[in-house]
Amino acid sequence: MSGKDDYYNRAKQQGYRARSAYKLKQLDETADLFADGDTVVDLGAAPGGWLQVAAEKVGPQGKVVGVDLQRIDDLEPHQVTTMRGDMTEEQTRDRLRRELGVAERSSAANQNAPRSGDVDESRRLSSANQKSKISGDADEGEGVVDLVISDMAPNMTGEYELDHARSVHLARIAFETAQQYLKPGSDFVAKVFQGRDLADLREEMSESFQYVRTVTPEASRDSSSEVYLVGKGYTTAPITEGDELSVEITDTGEEGDGIAKVEQFTVFVADAEVGEEIDIEITDVKPNFAFAERLD
Numbered sequence: 001m002s003g004k005d006d007y008y009n010r011a012k013q014q015g016y017r018a019r020s021a022y023k024l025k026q027l028d029e030t031a032d033l034f035a036d037g038d039t040v041v042d043l044g045a046a047p048g049g050w051l052q053v054a055a056e057k058v059g060p061q062g063k064v065v066g067v068d069l070q071r072i073d074d075l076e077p078h079q080v081t082t083m084r085g086d087m088t089e090e091q092t093r094d095r096l097r098r099e100l101g102v103a104e105r106s107s108a109a110n111q112n113a114p115r116s117g118d119v120d121e122s123r124r125l126s127s128a129n130q131k132s133k134i135s136g137d138a139d140e141g142e143g144v145v146d147l148v149i150s151d152m153a154p155n156m157t158g159e160y161e162l163d164h165a166r167s168v169h170l171a172r173i174a175f176e177t178a179q180q181y182l183k184p185g186s187d188f189v190a191k192v193f194q195g196r197d198l199a200d201l202r203e204e205m206s207e208s209f210q211y212v213r214t215v216t217p218e219a220s221r222d223s224s225s226e227v228y229l230v231g232k233g234y235t236t237a238p239i240t241e242g243d244e245l246s247v248e249i250t251d252t253g254e255e256g257d258g259i260a261k262v263e264q265f266t267v268f269v270a271d272a273e274v275g276e277e278i279d280i281e282i283t284d285v286k287p288n289f290a291f292a293e294r295l296d
């Protein structure tokens with residue numbers, strides 16, 4: 001018996017429905033995914049190993065919603081709800097939206113545009129405590145989910161290119177779902193089989209997250225080509241570090257910096273006064289605000 005088969009036995013002994021539970025635990029160790037009280041969406045959740053781990057990690061104040069083509073037997077933790085459906089179908093995505101209790105938000109529109117509503121000065125935080133604070137005070141309509149995880153996998157045909165393409169398609173659907181519901185600063189994980197479209201998907205994700213990692217948990221079988229793309233720090237910023245642009249200072253932050261809006265996205269500019277029209281360079285981009293220096 002190889003070392004990897006130990007995970008099967010451990011899952012049996014420890015009451016997990018699938019050995020994949022250990023993949024999620026290892027992903028969490030590597031990428032720090034969960035926090036107490038989080039709301040988590042788990043796509044491709046049957047038979048429920050990841051749901052069990054997620055429920056443990058978010059605790060009794062959290063909420064976990066699992067979706068799968070297959071029926072998922074009831075789980076004891078009260079914070080877990082499940083639904084049976086195909087995530088490639090709109091009606092399943094509608095049901096998920098209703099379960100999360102949010103209005104529809106276009107993922108395409110959301111991809112490079114900020115969410116509606118101003119970002120207030122209280123969100124100007126040090127990067128060290130950014131995730132928890134921002135997650136904690138996000139309003140409905142600004143994102144309601146702290147983490148989207150997808151372990152969706154297609155039925156394997158054995159044809160490498162086809163299986164890869166189908167897994168990328170499922171990961172893209174998961175990514176679109178994440179774009180609809182994630183709070184600024186929150187995270188996303190999706191399984192994908194290695195192949196030629198993996199780099200493109202990672203590149204697309206990197207536009208919406210502060211950074212993206214490719215992680216292979218030890219519990220993934222040696223024979224598997226699966227990897228997990230982990231997006232950290234969901235951002236809706238329409239700008240990137242190094243951008244130069246002309247702005248008008250429309251407000252003043254609590255610490256005296258000028259505030260400019262770029263497509264509703266808040267940019268703090270040091271030494272700038274309300275009413276000034278100035279050229280700036282973006283120096284640091286956070287999930288829902290940025291810092292800039294004036295150029296003139």
Ligand SMILES: C[S@@+](CC[C@H](N)C(=O)[O-])C[C@H]1O[C@@H](n2cnc3c(N)ncnc32)[C@H](O)[C@@H]1O
Pocket residue numbers: 017018020021043044045046047048049050051067068069070085086087088151152153154155170
């Ligand atoms: C590897 S299993 C997930 C194991 C799960 N993470 C666990 O720990 O129990 C992959 C799952 O993806 C589901 N799946 C595949 N395509 C799907 C789709 N279009 N919509 C919803 N679920 C899908 C499959 O039914 C299967 O249960």
